[in-house]
Amino acid sequence: MPQLNPAPWFAILVFSWTILLTMLPPKVLAHTLPNDPTPQSTEKPKTEPWNWPWH
Structure with a gap:
């Protein structure tokens, strides 16, 4: 039985x-995304409060 002699299997x-x-990591790391995300601006959009009557 092959389990009894571990030398060739190891x-x-x-x-x-x-x-x-x-071989595999260079092949996997060579892939590029077709749509690279573009960095967005860090400034927050200016929002205005809602003036709704709550009654």
């Missing part, structure tokens, strides 16, 4: 994770 696990961690 090596496969380590090599596969090494390959995944060296």
Whole structure:
């Protein structure tokens, strides 16, 4: 049974994770968003109070 001898399976696990961690992050980080958000102004819009009769 393969569980009894961990040597080849551990090596496969380590090599596969090494390959995944060296190849995938650059590919994922290379993606750009099609619509980059534009920064909005920091000044707040001027609001006026409502003069409603509350009766």
